[in-house]
Amino acid sequence: MEDTKREIERKYEAAEQAAVPDLDGIPGVAAVRDEGVMELDAVYYDTPDLRLAAGALTLRRRTGGSDAGWHLKLPVAPGTRDEIRAPLADTLPRSLERLLRSRVRREDVVPVVRLRSRRDVRHLLDADGSLLAELSVDTVHADRLTGGGKAAWTEIEVELADDADEAVLDAVEKRLKKAGIRPSHAPSKLARALAETGGGPTEPPPAAAPGTAGHAVLAYVREQIEAVVAHDPAVRREVPDAVHKMRVATRRLRSAFKTYRKVLDRRVTDPIGEELKWLAGELGVARDEEVLHQRLSDRLDALPDTLLLGPVHARLRVHGLKRAEEARRTVLAALDSDRHLALLDRLAALLADPPLRKAAAHDAPEVLARAARKDFDRLAGRIDRALALGPGPERDRALHEARKAAKRARYAGESARPVLGKPAKRFVKRVKAVQSCLGDHQDSVVTRAALRDLAVRAHAARESAFTWGVLYGREAAAGEARERELPELWEWASAPEIRAALSH
Template sequence: MAAQAPEQFLEVEVKLAVDEGTGMPDLTQLPGVEEIEGMREHNLSAVYYDTEDLRLTRSKITLRRRTGGADDGWHIKLPKGEGRNEVRMPLDDPTAVPEALRAQVRAIVRNEPLQPIAQVDNRRVEITLAGAEGTVAEFCDDHVTAWSLLPGGERTSWREWELELSEALAGTDEGNALINQATSFLISAGARKSSSPSKLATALGDSLKTAPLPPHLQSEQSLDDDSAAATVVASLRNQRDAIVGWDPRVRADEADSVHQMRVSTREMRSLLETFEGILEGEQLASLEDELKYAAGVLGEARDAEVVEERFTELLDSDESGLVDDAARTHIAGDMRADYNAAHEKIVAMLDSERFMALLDAIDALLAEPPVALSAGKKDEEKQSAEVLYDHLERGYKKLKKRHDKVVEFYDDTTLPLHERENYVHDVRKAAKKLRYSANAAQGAGLKAERLAKACKALQSQLGDFQDAVTSRDRIERLADEARGRGEDTFAYGMLYQRELDRGEQALSGYDDAVREVRKAFKKIKP
């Protein structure tokens, strides 16, 4: 029997503190509210779970097992825009966190046990508010008693008001307007903005300070804030947080999530390579290899996604009428199948011990950055910006060397087409690394913003070129498969030529883009 899929909801709400003696306002005075649709009272009891070092709480994520009310079950809430994404599972086993929910936060908790950290009991009066077109929100008058289960934890009681938008309004402009108006209305009725972001935070109180820090927040080595090493480590930390943050969104197959997670893994690897000499140690090479592997797995799905989008565009824009039904079916459907298979591989990777070990290795590096002794000596003689500039210069020289090969060989038709295209692709990879390095160098006060923008423009242009190459190669494989089935391959040849033309069009202005990178680099020398 297949496991039950979790339910997901976008939660957008406002919580306000209120004194015990404050009277309830007339909620029909809220804009868009015409009547009280219903009123119920619940006795709710929730036990919150986290790791010993409170990894979820520190990431503004809550995991709880709640009984009472209409939504008994396991709930996990993750930040999403102006609200939170709430994922629910039934209480089939009240003693174990469902695997489907644990997967949502696996990149954060990894193999650490989840244990109770607080209990929150709540006597709730729930009022459903309706407008002209149905339910618009639920208002809750909560009388809360909570216990922190951490060392030094205490019992706490308080009252709060909560207004949560209906599913139809959550995430809409109309809903955001109602939240803002309701906040002003409830404050005028005697409520006040809470000093705590959630019931759990209020329950934990000062006992939160007794929990140890997660590895990536521990600092075994004090770095001078103005040093080159501190700048590099800060950039690595940003990418670490991005990788972990994109994990649940990749699992849910949210738009652009695979691409963004791949960018973060590649940027971290690029930083380690570019700033070798500021950081050093045997673990760096292993870390770079594992990041390359992860980016490769993500890349399979990303390439399939890009090609599918291009195929759709090619078919939608075709006016020739020469794409037969059989070709159209394969062109439209095969890449979706490839993407789905590649996405399954990504989820398997994210669940693997290999990926857990990669994340642990990243955290270990951040906890104790392997700063090169030679870098420390150099920093005594040179400013941080100068040290980083030296590394940028190496990256720029690599880009220039690869560009020179394009100038020399791209128009040499005696060479195979793919060999010439690979020279262009090498320039794109060099531009990408230089862009990432320029972004990091800005943290040390180096005026590298223009260089980062110029590299991004060149990278984007050459990315369009490479997408055309990737799409063309896939069309060629589809044609071979069609030929094996005895089908007409004329349509594939026509689309292949169109992608060949689009690739050449993407290179128009290439020299200007490289020239802008050159000008931008000359502007940043400290």
């Protein structure tokens, strides 16, 4: 059974036999306790082309110390990683193998580096004797196991204890710097070992010249593909908001393929886009249930007790749990499928050999601004159509289509922002406001359908359906209010200067 630990640490360069300065008197530190020396032996695994290292992941099998076993470290932020631990075994545990799937795809992981470390450990304690941080001096010997060389170095590592204040790390760093000890340039032992024993993962040469549309579009596409890959293990681990972030990345990527058809050959991107649509749909089952359940819970909590008739909270809880479990199974089945694996292969192939068209060689500002204006004009047409319809299901559907167009226009503006700067920022701000209004309206439509279903189930169980009816009425009023806001909001968002700002 694996467990997870949030690891917040800082690494420092140290000469061999480094003299750690006196740590007494550091703010908050009441005592420093010597924990002795331990011998650690770790073999690091990766694909032959170092895909894990390229994504700043590390996978090791370590013996020695208090946490022997398999460790997978996933980046969270600079200096922060989640370490997933599994018991020591001869082969890679299946639980960790699944978390690597989006990175390694069909490749096997093999031993690439062996690190043997002599670790001298000290615990920094507060006045109550609770652990604040662990400081270790590591003397490391690295052996490349795939035809490389050897390396050796000494480093100092300071790791924050669970729930401790990160200010402790700042105070320790200040003391180390006064002693002439500087932060390490290597983000991890593995990164340093690879660099010093034969080289780490290599960056492919740029497929398009800087300043061109191809260069700008591929940078955005690469960012979204990396997000899809990176959020895969987070979704499997049920990290909060991971499903939403992965779904957004698939949508942004699919939208970019449509927006930049003058730059990327649609004969390649259209089939990939269809697979991205499938993946977003599978992820959407879970995400939509999350949003719906939270909205219904908030609406119930806002009602006075006098309007709560029957076991409404219990019914909503059971309804939400059942649908959440079904959604979870749907998502995991999708991520474990051959179809998802094939999609990841195609995304990797697209980056390796981008299907660039003639416009990819043109100046980026001109091409990206034109594409954003085109998506904005598409949004305008859908808004006009929706506003011309009377209230009812047809208008609801038209407003939903306008919402999707607003999302695409917003993504176009976001992708163009590194090139176009402030004009794109203003464009995104206004389109996002329209999208938010349309999104609230669509959420109201979906929520009303769910409320009707809850009312029918309550009635069938001989419970009062009154509360669900009250909420239905409030949702209908909320949806109508957003419809009334839209014309004025659209007039502000579609002011001539907004579109003109994207002219090049």
